[in-house]
Amino acid sequence: xLKKFMSSLLLISTLIVAVGCAPAALPAQPQASSGGxxxxxxxxxxxxxxxxxxNGDTDQRPAVEAAVNEYVEPLIxxxxxxxxxxxxxWATKAITGLQAxxxxxxxxxxDWQNYMQLVSQDLLIPLNDNNGKYGNLLEKYGPDILxxxxxxxxxxxxxxxxxxxxxxxxxLTVPEGxxxxxxxxxxxxxxxxxxxxxxxxxxxxxxxxKAKAARPDEYPYLTDGSGGFQPxxxxxxxxxxxxxxxxxxxxxxxxxxxxxxxxxxxTDWATEHTAIMREWYTKGWIHPDAGLTTFNTGDLRxxxxxxxxxxxxxxxxxxxxxxxxxxxxxxxxxxxxYSQSKVNITTHxxxxxxAIPVVSEHPVEAMxxxxxxxxxxxxxxxxxxxxxxxHWKFDPDGxxxxxxxxxxxxxxxxxxxxxxxxxxxxxxxxxxKNRKLIEYSNDAVDHPSLGFRFRTEPVAAELTAITAVAxxxxxxxxxxxxxxxxxxxKYIEALxxxxxxxxxxEVEKQYGEWKTKQGK
Amino acid sequence: MxxxxxxxxxxxxxxxxxxxxxxDVLAVSPRTNIAxxxxxxxxxxxxxIPIYVIxxxxxxxxxxxxxxxxxxxxxxxxxxxxRFLFSQxxxxxxxxxxxxxxxxxxxxxxxxxxxxxxxxxxxxNFKFGSFFTFFAFFTMLFSxxxxxxxxxxxxxxxxxxTIWALFLPSAFSPFWVIVMRTFYKANVPNEIIEAARxxxxxxxxxxLQIVLPLSIPGLAxxxxxxAIGIWNNFFNCLLLVDDAQYYSLQFTIYTTLxxxxxxxxxxxxxxxxxxxxxxxxxxxxxxxxxxxxxxxILAYPxxxxxxxxxxxxGAIKG
Numbered sequence: 129x130l131k132k133f134m135s136s137l138l139l140i141s142t143l144i145v146a147v148g149c150a151p152a153a154l155p156a157q158p159q160a161s162s163g164g165x166x167x168x169x170x171x172x173x174x175x176x177x178x179x180x181x182x183n184g185d186t187d188q189r190p191a192v193e194a195a196v197n198e199y200v201e202p203l204i205x206x207x208x209x210x211x212x213x214x215x216x217x218w219a220t221k222a223i224t225g226l227q228a229x230x231x232x233x234x235x236x237x238x239d240w241q242n243y244m245q246l247v248s249q250d251l252l253i254p255l256n257d258n259n260g261k262y263g264n265l266l267e268k269y270g271p272d273i274l275x276x277x278x279x280x281x282x283x284x285x286x287x288x289x290x291x292x293x294x295x296x297x298x299x300l301t302v303p304e305g306x307x308x309x310x311x312x313x314x315x316x317x318x319x320x321x322x323x324x325x326x327x328x329x330x331x332x333x334x335x336x337x338k339a340k341a342a343r344p345d346e347y348p349y350l351t352d353g354s355g356g357f358q359p360x361x362x363x364x365x366x367x368x369x370x371x372x373x374x375x376x377x378x379x380x381x382x383x384x385x386x387x388x389x390x391x392x393x394x395t396d397w398a399t400e401h402t403a404i405m406r407e408w409y410t411k412g413w414i415h416p417d418a419g420l421t422t423f424n425t426g427d428l429r430x431x432x433x434x435x436x437x438x439x440x441x442x443x444x445x446x447x448x449x450x451x452x453x454x455x456x457x458x459x460x461x462x463x464x465x466y467s468q469s470k471v472n473i474t475t476h477x478x479x480x481x482x483a484i485p486v487v488s489e490h491p492v493e494a495m496x497x498x499x500x501x502x503x504x505x506x507x508x509x510x511x512x513x514x515x516x517x518x519h520w521k522f523d524p525d526g527x528x529x530x531x532x533x534x535x536x537x538x539x540x541x542x543x544x545x546x547x548x549x550x551x552x553x554x555x556x557x558x559x560x561k562n563r564k565l566i567e568y569s570n571d572a573v574d575h576p577s578l579g580f581r582f583r584t585e586p587v588a589a590e591l592t593a594i595t596a597v598a599x600x601x602x603x604x605x606x607x608x609x610x611x612x613x614x615x616x617x618k619y620i621e622a623l624x625x626x627x628x629x630x631x632x633x634e635v636e637k638q639y640g641e642w643k644t645k646q647g648k
Numbered sequence: 649m650x651x652x653x654x655x656x657x658x659x660x661x662x663x664x665x666x667x668x669x670x671x672d673v674l675a676v677s678p679r680t681n682i683a684x685x686x687x688x689x690x691x692x693x694x695x696x697i698p699i700y701v702i703x704x705x706x707x708x709x710x711x712x713x714x715x716x717x718x719x720x721x722x723x724x725x726x727x728x729x730x731r732f733l734f735s736q737x738x739x740x741x742x743x744x745x746x747x748x749x750x751x752x753x754x755x756x757x758x759x760x761x762x763x764x765x766x767x768x769x770x771x772x773n774f775k776f777g778s779f780f781t782f783f784a785f786f787t788m789l790f791s792x793x794x795x796x797x798x799x800x801x802x803x804x805x806x807x808x809x810t811i812w813a814l815f816l817p818s819a820f821s822p823f824w825v826i827v828m829r830t831f832y833k834a835n836v837p838n839e840i841i842e843a844a845r846x847x848x849x850x851x852x853x854x855x856l857q858i859v860l861p862l863s864i865p866g867l868a869x870x871x872x873x874x875a876i877g878i879w880n881n882f883f884n885c886l887l888l889v890d891d892a893q894y895y896s897l898q899f900t901i902y903t904t905l906x907x908x909x910x911x912x913x914x915x916x917x918x919x920x921x922x923x924x925x926x927x928x929x930x931x932x933x934x935x936x937x938x939x940x941x942x943x944x945i946l947a948y949p950x951x952x953x954x955x956x957x958x959x960x961x962g963a964i965k966g
Binding site: 183185186187189211212213214215216221224225227229230240421 | 799886900906914
């Protein structure tokens with residue numbers, strides 16, 4: 129009797145486990161059945177798995193997918209499933225998935241998200257390799273992509289002459305500059321004419337002094353140690369947490385570039401810059417916590433408790449307006465000052481790209497979809513804002529009134545999506561914003577290093593060591609948190625001990641090889 | 649803390665001069681007692697202050713938090729963060745539901761699996777005991793790494809995007825198997841199992857009616873730790889779930905904080921592509937932290953009674 133009871137208990141527990149597996153098996157089925165339905169009369173309808181960076185998934189996704197699919201299925205015979213992965217989880221989740229051979233068809237990538245590493249691990253399909261497995265996908269199925277893009281985007285994202293990802297058509301040139309707090313500027317008489325006279329850090333000093341006098345309990349120069357008249361190409365040798373090895377960003381008066389590879393902290397510029405920062409710090413112009421990694425300039429900027437801050441800019445006061453919109457502070461007014469010329473560099477060209485992983489079974493459909501993202505406004509607006517009528521509606525002036533921001537806030541944003549020129553803008557933005565952004569780069573010049581990407585493998589150990597040194601000291605020095613007279617020589621010494629010279633040698637070597645290959 | 653204070657001596661019958669003599673020999677002097685209590689109370693407060701600050705910050709208005717920083721008593725209160733947290737379209741409610749379900753199911757499953765795996769290992773007459781012990785123990789020392797874990801759970805077990813993904817991969821723990829094995833050995837004497845057998849009980853009956861009641865404290869420990877483990881686990885969700893419908897609570901907070909960390913650290917590399925000031929506000933993050941503490945804080949007092957019981961009741965009498 130009891131035996132029977134026990135065996136039935138065992139049966140039940142087996143059943144529980146079995147039931148547990150049943151729903152688990154479900155997600156695999158749609159793929160299988162769509163493959164089965166593929167053989168149906170109208171030709172194959174494939175499902176594309178689209179990996180997209182952003183804040184995270186939302187429950188609105190199925191509705192948006194339905195709207196996208198209803199629209200694109202007749203056009204390219206494919207449906208799409210979005211996988212939105214958080215900014216910080218991208219490396220753990222999306223890249224691990226890619227390495228594990230997860231089914232993926234469209235994959236977001238960028239220079240700040242391991243583009244170079246994925247290419248050297250052969251995880252992405254070469255898109256315009258005539259001898260490749262799939263031939264020249266870009267030319268065959270992506271004609272609209274090449275039409276819309278600034279050529280600097282294509283050359284800037286090439287590795288040895290091959291594109292492994294399609295760049296998004298967005299702002300290309302992002303020179304450094306400043307934004308300033310207009311409310312405070314009016315109090316101290318800092319006009320636009322005065323702003324135009326700012327050409328160096330020293331030019332700022334009288335105004336910082338006045339700003340400090342006007343608001344003694346605030347710290348007028350808002351900084352986290354980056355930017356602020358740093359005349360170096362940012363992200364030149366990627367792989368080091370801070371910009372330590374680079375070349376001059378601006379051309380000289382005759383338009384020529386200085387192509388010498390420089391160890392930045394050893395230059396006179398670094399000595400002077402850190403000394404000025406220290407001086408400002410001791411005068412109370414820089415926040416006492418600025419040297420700490422937990423210090424976030426955003427909070428003070430949103431509150432309008434600063435005078436001036438260095439920012440990467442994109443022309444036409446657009447950055448300032450974006451920051452005002454993001455702050456949620458109705459009293460905040462910001463304006464921009466430019467401190468660099470318009471130069472196209474590698475990290476800017478590769479800021480946002482879409483790749484097709486080698487595991488993809490439908491690279492042709494994937495390329496057709498990316499091509500649509502470069503040619504079809506309707507698709508872009510659904511992907512960006514969600515379902516028309518539910519998530520947003522058009523205002524009479526053609527801008528978008530966002531009714532439900534759940535979808536808009538979940539994904540990476542307009543700059544991750546195909547061609548920004550074809551997207552609508554929200555009613556908080558300049559109606560001409562996207563056109564202005566693209567046109568701003570039209571008269572920019574290419575930096576000679578455009579397209580150069582540093583391969584980190586040969587000096588991986590040194591890079592780890594040097595990153596550890598830089599993480600400890602760089603920001604403290606660049607915000608005046610420590611005395612550069614004492615600490616800068618120590619810092620340089622520590623960097624050298626960690627292998628700075630070896631890395632510099634490797635960068636020089638690779639740059640030379642790259643130059644020869646370019647035939648320049 | 650109250651355990652170390654001793655019942656006060658019957659003062660009324662003691663006269664002033666003989667007070668010292670009547671005190672319990674083991675008792676600490678009243679002055680030391682007060683000092684010790686104060687010291688321990690001080691440490692208690694030290695551990696509570698951070699939790700208090702998190703809570704108070706979560707109900708501070710964003711403006712006064714930015715203006716004044718963290719304070720013990722804010723200038724202006726606001727419930728906005730909580731309203732936003734539980735508003736329509738927020739995934740926090742779904743995540744809460746998922747976490748509670750998976751903690752409940754996962755704890756039960758974990759206790760069943762660990763309890764049943766460890767029991768035979770504790771019996772001397774189980775032939776393959778040492779093999780199965782090693783089989784479990786080996787996984788504590790060596791693992792296949794992230795990519796293979798990912799492939800097994802997603803591509804073979806098909807666990808992606810289900811609620812099972814939140815607790816099934818961590819339901820079985822070799823560490824607790826070893827602990828439970830030792831517990832069975834120490835607390836369930838062979839004699840009592842032999843006695844049950846003599847009385848005609850089969851293995852199941854022996855386990856359920858004799859061994860199980862004696863092992864409650866051990867299993868309660870397993871239950872407590874696996875409940876906390878599953879409640880706090882965000883990694884399975886990070887790896888296996890990309891559908892918001894199955895997000896767990898800890899993952900939601902983890903991913904929010906991790907996104908902020910990433911965007912702040914990489915701001916210079918990303919050249920202002922994302923405006924960091926758009927990120928969730930301080931009060932919102934604090935409110936999330938408060939919410940995640942949630943019901944799991946009640947797990948400790950709930951399980952505590954089993955521990956006390958376990959220490960007092962023996963198995964064999966006479």
